[in-house]
Amino acid sequence: MASDERESDPKTSLGRLTRRSFLSHVGAATAATAIAPLAHSLAPAQTPASENFSTPTLPGTVGVTLRVNGQSHAIQIDPRATLLDTLRETIHLTGTKKGCDHGQCGACTVHVNGRRINSCLALAAMQLNVEITTIEGIGGPENLHPMQNAFVEHDGLQCGYCTSGQIMSAVAMVKEPWGKTDVDVREAMSGNICRCGAYPNIVASVQAVRRMS
Ligand code: FES
Numbered sequence: 001m002a003s004d005e006r007e008s009d010p011k012t013s014l015g016r017l018t019r020r021s022f023l024s025h026v027g028a029a030t031a032a033t034a035i036a037p038l039a040h041s042l043a044p045a046q047t048p049a050s051e052n053f054s055t056p057t058l059p060g061t062v063g064v065t066l067r068v069n070g071q072s073h074a075i076q077i078d079p080r081a082t083l084l085d086t087l088r089e090t091i092h093l094t095g096t097k098k099g100c101d102h103g104q105c106g107a108c109t110v111h112v113n114g115r116r117i118n119s120c121l122a123l124a125a126m127q128l129n130v131e132i133t134t135i136e137g138i139g140g141p142e143n144l145h146p147m148q149n150a151f152v153e154h155d156g157l158q159c160g161y162c163t164s165g166q167i168m169s170a171v172a173m174v175k176e177p178w179g180k181t182d183v184d185v186r187e188a189m190s191g192n193i194c195r196c197g198a199y200p201n202i203v204a205s206v207q208a209v210r211r212m213s
């Protein structure tokens with residue numbers, strides 16, 4: 001009997017679950033069990049915005065309220081959703097980019113309470129009662145953040161795919177206790193990969209802002 005026949009046969013499904021389908025079921029149940037009480041226990045007392053919550057409850061989702069760029073977003077999400085996917089696909093802030101989705105490229109860098117993190121490695125449902133900041137939250141075309149300005153002035157980008165992550169990382173980095181040299185900047189920014197190789201101009205952009213502070 002073919003393996004997909006075995007999986008779809010209800011009489012034998014318990015005895016012959018594949019390893020993949022077993023782990024998928026157990027993983028979903030475990031995540032939902034672990035996170036749902038946390039999200040629901042916080043919802044009534046600490047998220048008054050949820051009173052206006054109009055999204056219908058979907059099976060397998062949890063209700064959470066995330067603070068992003070100073071605004072509250074009451075949303076229903078899969079408890080396994082990453083912060084990156086939630087920002088892009090649920091809150092529709094697409095400035096934060098997905099590169100590797102494995103914590104290796106830095107394209108997804110955002111701030112949580114002012115500290116830089118890889119949003120592809122963070123569960124959205126665990127980001128309650130924190131301030132999340134994305135590239136949209138630090139400045140826009142009419143009011144560029146000094147770091148955005150520096151990237152423009154020093155050509156700190158080529159294709160631009162890594163740039164929002166580079167800028168978010170750089171904004172946090174200038175407040176961290178790093179040394180003054182270009183080597184220090186390269187080390188501090190080593191979690192942000194640029195496939196175009198714009199590194200010299202990225203360093204120049206960061207150093208320009210550091211000299212202003
Ligand atoms: S997409 Fe998050 S580190 Fe690459």
Ligand code: FES
Nearest residue numbers: 158160194195196
């Ligand atoms: S500017 Fe293209 S990947 Fe960095």
